[in-house]
Amino acid sequence: MELADGLTDGRRFRCGACGNLTRFDVELVERVRRFWHVDLAGQGRVEDxxxxxxxxxxxxxxxxxxxxxxxxxxxxxxxxxxxxxxPTAGDPAAGGGARR
Ligand SMILES: [Zn+2]
Structure with a gap:
């Protein structure tokens, strides 16, 4: 099993010890390509x-x-x-339980 698969669409992490489905600390190394758009005033932002x-x-x-x-x-x-x-933000059902 590859842990990175848990970050792809249609897959997710599950803690086998407690059943948590929603909250994890994920430490990863990623190589990304970003479309960096800088306006004429010099303000830049990532658009893709x-x-x-x-x-x-x-x-x-x-x-x-x-x-x-x-x-x-x-x-x-x-x-x-x-x-x-x-889950959408603020969804009280998210988390699979009342624990935080
Ligand atoms: Zn757990």
Missing amino acids: SDSLERTVLSVTCRWCGSADAIQVVDALTVPGGTPAGR
Whole structure:
């Protein structure tokens, strides 16, 4: 199993120790190409970004601190709704429980 798969669409991390699906510390090395747009006044901003290469060094559960029980599983989707792996901000159902 490749941990980087947990960052791709349709896949997600799951902590096998406590069941957490939503909160992880992910340490990674990434090579990206960015479209950097600088206006005439010199203010720059990134308008597009492509991840060319990504290596996940570690994934740690924010709930229980486990780093050796992290699994990569399929992200369930709700027909007509947002993918379960990408809860909307402020969604009280996100997190799979009342713990923070
Ligand atoms: Zn956990």
